C-alpha cells in the first residue's frame with residue numbers, strides 16, 4: 196500500500212531572552228495547514244511571498260500533547276497492527292526539533308517526572324507500555340520491547356547503547372537493502388527503564404553550545420523501539436523510529452570556527468544528500484535515488500521510500516531574523532510531502548490492520564487564529580454503518596435514520612459544524628454533557644451522510660471512528676469555528692483499503708480546492724484592513740505582492756454574482772453560463788449569497804463539487820446529496836432560471 200509521507204510544521208515561539216522581535220502577520224502567517232512567508236528580509240527576493248501547504252501546522256501556542264495527538268498517535272495505532280513507523284524532525288538549528296521529539300536530556304528528565312513539556316518520545320514510550328499491560332486488546336498483544344540508540348556523527352554511525360560506544364558498519368545486500376549489523380537492542384520491561392536507557396545514551400551524544408543554541412545536537416540520532424507483537428500465536432515485529440536530525444546551519448554566515456564549523460559542514464552534507472534523495476523521489480524521470488550519497492540517507496532509506504509510515508515534523512522559529520532559514524526549511528519540507536513509502540503489515544493476514552486516518556476538513560469560512568484560542572474536543576465515538584453509536588464509556592445508542600437535524604439537535608444549528616459561531620451556540624445550550632451529545636450526534640450524521648455517497652463501493656461491515664475537533668477562536672470580538680474530522684476505519688483489509696483510497700482521494704481534492712483558494716492572501720488582506728482602521732492616523736504604505744498572490748486576490752474579487760440581463764435567448768444562455776461558473780468557483784460565503792442557498796446547501800454543493808469535479812450543467816445539482824427534496828426546482832425558480 197502506498198502511504199504518503201505526512202509533513203507537519205511546528206512554529207517555535209520567539210524566546211523572550213534572545214531579544215529577537217517575533218514575526219508579525221506581515222512576515223509569516225499561518226492557518227491549520229498552510230503558511231505564507233514574506234521574504235522581505237532577503238535582498239534577492241525582496242518582498243516576495245511564498246505559500247506552503249502541509250498536513251498540519253502547529254502554531255506557537257500548541258503544546259506537546261497536541262503535537263503528540265496529531266502527529267504520532269495515529270501512527271501508534273498502526274504500529275500495533277504490524278506497520279513500521281518513523282517520526283522525523285527537520286529544521287534549522289535551535290528551532291525546537293529535540294524539544295518536540297523530547298530527545299534532549301532536559302526533556303527526558305521531565306519525562307521521568309511525567310511533566311507536560313516532555314516531548315513525543317516520552318508519550319510514545321508511555322503509550323507502548325500502557326498497551327503492553329492492557330489485556331483488553333485481545334487480538335494484538337505487545338510481548339516484547341527493545342530499544343536501540345544510534346548517532347550519526349561526522350558521517351559515521353555509533354551505537355550509544357553498547358557498553359563502549361562503538362562504530363556500526365553500513366552495508367548493502369544484493370537487492371540494495373541497507374544492513375546495519377551488531378546494533379545493541381536492549382529489552383525494556385517498563386517505561387522507567389526505557390527512559391533511563393535513553394537518558395544514558397543521550398549523555399553520550401555529541402551536544403555543544405553554539406551561537407544559536409545552548410545545547411545544539413551535533414549529530415543525527417535514530418532511536419528505535421522494536422516491538423514484538425503477538426496475535427493468535429503468530430509473532431511479528433514492528434519498529435517505531437524517532438529521528439532527530441541535526442539542524443541545518445549557516446556555517447559561513449554565523450562565523451563559527453574550529454570543531455563546531457567542521458561538524459556543521461558534515462551536518463549540512465548529510466542534509467544536502469537528504470534533500471537530493473527527496474528531490475529524486477519526487478521526480479518521475481529519475482531512475483537512480485542517491486541513497487548512497489551519505490550515511491544519513493542510507494540509514495533513512497526505509498523511512499523515506501521503504502516500508503514505513505512516516506511523519507516529518509519541520510520545526511521553524513518565529514522571529515523575523517529567521518524568516519530566510521524558515522522559508523528554506525519550509526521549501527524542503529513541502530517537497531517531502533510528495534514522497535510515498537510502500538507499507539506492509541508484518542502480519543500475513545491482519546485482522547483489522549488497514550487502519551485509515553484521514554482528515555476531512557469542511558470547507559468553511561476563513562479561520563482566524565489568535566493566541567487566545569481554546570481547544571475543545573469531543574470524545575472518540577464509534578459508529579457502525581447500521582447507525583449504532585458507541586460512546587467511549589462503552590454505552591451505545593442508535594441514531595434514528597429519518598430524523599431531521601433540527602429534531603435531533605433543536606438548539607444546534609448545523610452551521611456550527613461547518614462554519615458558524617460555536618460560542619454563540621454554546622451560550623444557548625445548558626450543560627456541557629448535553630453539548631457533547633448533541634455535537635457528537637451531528638458529527639455522526641455528517642460522516643454518515645458523507646459515507647452514504649460511497650455506499651455501493653463499501654461493504655457494510657466497516658467500523659468508522661470519528662472524532663471532531665472544534666476550536667473557538669476570537670478575533671476582534673468575532674467568533675469563528677474551525678473544525679476537522681478524523682475518520683478511522685477498521686474492517687477487512689480490502690474494504691478498509693477501498694475506504695482509504697476513496698476517502699484519501701476525496702479529502703485531498705477537498706483540501707486542494709481549499710488550497711487553491713485565496714485563504715491566506717484574503718486573511719492577510721483582512722488583517723491589514725483591520726490594522727488600517729485601527730491606525731487611521733498612520734500612513735500605511737501598500738506592500739507589493741507577488742504575482743501569484745495578486746492573481747489570487749483578483750480571482751476572488753472578480754467572482755461577482757450572476758445577474759440576468761434580459762430575456763433574449765442569448766442573455767439567458769449567458770446568465771446560465773455565469774451561474775454555472777459561479778457554482779463551480781464560489782467559496783462557502785460566496786455560495787451563500789445566492790438566493791435559496793444557506794450554509795448547509797452551500798456546504799453540500801461545495802463538497803460535491805470537490806469530490807466530483809465541476810458541474811457541467813445546472814441539472815447536476817439534482818445529484819448533490821443532502822439537499823432538500825425540491826431544492827433544484829426552488830433554486831431555478833428564485834434565480835429566474837426556470
Ligand SMILES: Nc1ncnc2c1ncn2[C@@H]1O[C@H](COP(=O)(O)OP(=O)(O)OP(=O)(O)O)[C@@H](O)[C@H]1O
Pocket residue numbers: 206207208286287288289290291292293294295299408410411412413440441442443510
Ligand atoms: N515549542 C517550544 N516552546 C518552548 N521552548 C522551546 C520550544 N521549542 C524549542 N524550545 C527551546 O528552544 C531551545 C532550542 O531547542 P532545541 O534544542 O530543541 O532545538 P533544535 O532544533 O533541536 O536545535 P539543534 O539543531 O541545534 O540541536 C531549547 O532551549 C528548547 O527548550
